[in-house]
Amino acid sequence: MGILAGSDDYPGAAVLCVGGARRGGVGYVKFIRQSKISSQLIYNYFPDVVQIPEFKGESFDAIVVGPGNPKIMKIPQGVPVILDSSAIASLDIKRNPITILTPHEGELKYLGYSLTSRTETAQRIADDLGVILVLKGSHTIVAAPGLAQLIDSTGGAELSTAGSGDILAGLIGAMIASWKPTNLAQTQEITFKAVQMHSRAGKKARKRNNPVVATDILEVLPSINL
Numbered sequence: 001m002g003i004l005a006g007s008d009d010y011p012g013a014a015v016l017c018v019g020g021a022r023r024g025g026v027g028y029v030k031f032i033r034q035s036k037i038s039s040q041l042i043y044n045y046f047p048d049v050v051q052i053p054e055f056k057g058e059s060f061d062a063i064v065v066g067p068g069n070p071k072i073m074k075i076p077q078g079v080p081v082i083l084d085s086s087a088i089a090s091l092d093i094k095r096n097p098i099t100i101l102t103p104h105e106g107e108l109k110y111l112g113y114s115l116t117s118r119t120e121t122a123q124r125i126a127d128d129l130g131v132i133l134v135l136k137g138s139h140t141i142v143a144a145p146g147l148a149q150l151i152d153s154t155g156g157a158e159l160s161t162a163g164s165g166d167i168l169a170g171l172i173g174a175m176i177a178s179w180k181p182t183n184l185a186q187t188q189e190i191t192f193k194a195v196q197m198h199s200r201a202g203k204k205a206r207k208r209n210n211p212v213v214a215t216d217i218l219e220v221l222p223s224i225n226l
Contacts, residue, residue, distance in 0.1 A: 001177040002030045002060040003170065004075075005067040006038030013068025013166045014038035015045050016214050017084075020170025021064070022046060023221035024194065026177045030058060034070050061177035066090075067166035080176050080187070084169040086110055098176070098187050101125070102169050104136040119149060132188055134172070134195065136165055142192045144184055150192040155199030158206045163214030168198045171221070193226050200224045 001021060006014025014031070015038075021029050033039040033051045042049055052058060055075050062080040065072065066087025075081065080098035083090075088101045089110035105115050111129070115121050122135040126143040135141040136159075142150040158164075172194040181187040198217070201224050205216035 001026050001028070001173050002032065002055060002058065002063040002075075003173070004032040004034075004055075004063070004065045004070050004073065005166065005169075006035050006041075007069050007071070008035045008037055010068035011035055011037040011041055012163060014070075015041050016163045016166035016218065017064060017067040017170040018042055018046050018049055019218045020167035020198075020221070021174040022049070022170075023218060024171040024174030024178070024197075026061075026174035030060070032070070032073070038068070038070075061180065062173045064169050064173035067169050082169055082173045082176070084165060098181070098184075099129075099131045100134060100172060100176070100187070100191055101129075101131050102134040102136060102165065102172065104165065119143075119151075123149065132184075132191055134168075134191060136168070140195050140199070142188055142195060144188040147185060147188055150188060150195075152192070152195045152199050154196060155202055156206070158202045158210075158212040159199065159217075161212050161214055161217075164198075164202070164217060167214060167217055167221075168194065171198055197221070197224050197226055 005017040029049045031051050064082045066084035072090040081096045082100045084102045122141040122143040126133040133143045140152045175194045201217045201221045204220045205212045209216050
């Protein structure tokens with residue numbers, strides 16, 4: 001899978017997103033190097049990750065774009081894409097057969113939506129844009145066009161810690177890349193499994209450390225079974 005994440009201002013987001021992907025079971029990650037700081041951190045923490053300058057000429061089972069506000073570049077068409085942070089409004093989201101958006105409530109502004117009811121807003125965005133919408137927060141919602149919503153009741157306040165969403169984006173990308181869903185319902189279900197895994201990791205991390213920081217979540221992910 002491919003990851004475009006991190007910047008000089010937010011280099012740690014790259015590590016957390018890549019970490020979520022590697023702990024999510026994907027065997028091979030290609031990281032688009034933009035920020036020298038992010039690139040060096042990836043070398044330090046994940047020397048198995050291949051660093052490349054751009055998406056061109058590469059093949060991917062899924063792509064994650066956005067954690068840490070990298071500079072957005074053209075991505076391949078026909079590949080499942082997970083968009084996080086400001087990237088949710090930076091790409092033509094209808095170019096790809098599977099597009100998953102992972103905003104928290106404050107990031108809905110990038111899509112031009114304001115929050116009314118969480119469930120209604122999530123479904124409206126999914127239906128309007130033809131995407132899977134992961135509305136993060138208390139009881140994270142996974143909405144898809146024409147399908148019943150899946151709502152996680154496991155995650156708690158510990159998931160609001162900075163960087164937690166970067167891990168989730170990488171984790172979703174890894175599970176999509178590994179499981180290769182063939183239809184919308186499968187994609188929604190796999191995305192929801194990633195949300196559940198992330199939530200359970202947060203709960204387990206809180207038993208070890210309170211308050212929880214993002215690296216606590218990352219460290220316990222390998223011990224979480226669905």
